[in-house]
Amino acid sequence: MSDTATNSPSIPAPQAIGIPLASEVPCHSAELLVHLARLVHGGDTDTSLTPAQWTALRYFASANRFSRTPTAFSEFHATTKGTASQTVKSLIGLGLLERRAHDSDGRSAMIEVTAAGQAKLQRDPLADLTRCIRALPEPRRREFLATLTELGGALARLRTAPTFGKCGDCGHCDTSGGSGAYCRCTQEMLNGTEMQSICVDFAQGAPRLR
Numbered sequence: 001m002s003d004t005a006t007n008s009p010s011i012p013a014p015q016a017i018g019i020p021l022a023s024e025v026p027c028h029s030a031e032l033l034v035h036l037a038r039l040v041h042g043g044d045t046d047t048s049l050t051p052a053q054w055t056a057l058r059y060f061a062s063a064n065r066f067s068r069t070p071t072a073f074s075e076f077h078a079t080t081k082g083t084a085s086q087t088v089k090s091l092i093g094l095g096l097l098e099r100r101a102h103d104s105d106g107r108s109a110m111i112e113v114t115a116a117g118q119a120k121l122q123r124d125p126l127a128d129l130t131r132c133i134r135a136l137p138e139p140r141r142r143e144f145l146a147t148l149t150e151l152g153g154a155l156a157r158l159r160t161a162p163t164f165g166k167c168g169d170c171g172h173c174d175t176s177g178g179s180g181a182y183c184r185c186t187q188e189m190l191n192g193t194e195m196q197s198i199c200v201d202f203a204q205g206a207p208r209l210r
C-alpha cells in the first residue's frame with residue numbers, strides 16, 4: 001500500500017491504532033504469508049475452480065445463518081459486492097451453491113452449499129495446508145492462531161473492515177442466562193453448530209456476558 005493510501009481520511013493511520021509504520025526493509029513474515037496463500041493452489045491441486053471460487057465455497061460451508069449472503073461474503077473476501085455476487089452466481093451455475101429463502105425472513109435469501117458443493121470440498125486444495133498446521137505441536141498451533149487472530153484484527157482496523165470470528169470469542173454472545181447461548185446482536189438463541197461457525201457480526205474485544 002502506498003503512503004498516500006495509508007493516510008487516506010477513511011483509513012486510520014497505523015500510529016493512531018498503535019501500529020508502528022512499516023520500515024523500508026521487506027518483512028519476511030508478511031511475504032511468507034502471501035507465498036503460503038499462493039502455494040495452496042499450486043502443484044497437483046484441483047484447479048477446476050479459481051481461488052476466489054474456492055474461498056466462496058469454503059466460506060458458505062463455514063458461515064452461520066446470519067452471514068451466508070453475498071454481501072457478507074464480499075466483506076469476508078475484501079472485494080466489491082459486484083465481484084462477490086459474480087463469484088456466487090458462477091458457483092450456483094456449477095450446482096455447488098444454491099439460493100434458499102431465509103428461515104425467519106422469507107423475503108431475503110441465504111446461500112447454501114449443495115451436496116455437490118460438499119463433495120467438491122472433499123478435494124479442497126486448502127487441506128494440505130490444514131494438515132501441515134495440524135502437524136505442529138498443540139502449544140505452537142495455539143500460539144500461531146492467536147498471532148494470526150491478532151494480525152487479522154489489526155489489519156481489519158487499518159482497512160476499516162469487519163473482523164470475522166466465532167461466538168465463543170464474541171462480545172455479543174451472552175451465556176449468563178444458563179439456558180444456552182444468546183446473541184445480543186441478532187437477538188437469537190444460538191445452537192451448537194452456530195457457535196462453531198464464522199460470523200460477519202462478530203465483535204472482537206467487546207465485553208462479554210457469561
Ligand code: SF4
Nearest residue numbers: 167170173183199201
Ligand atoms: S454472538 Fe457474535 S459471532 Fe455469534 S452470532 Fe452473535 S454476533 Fe455473530
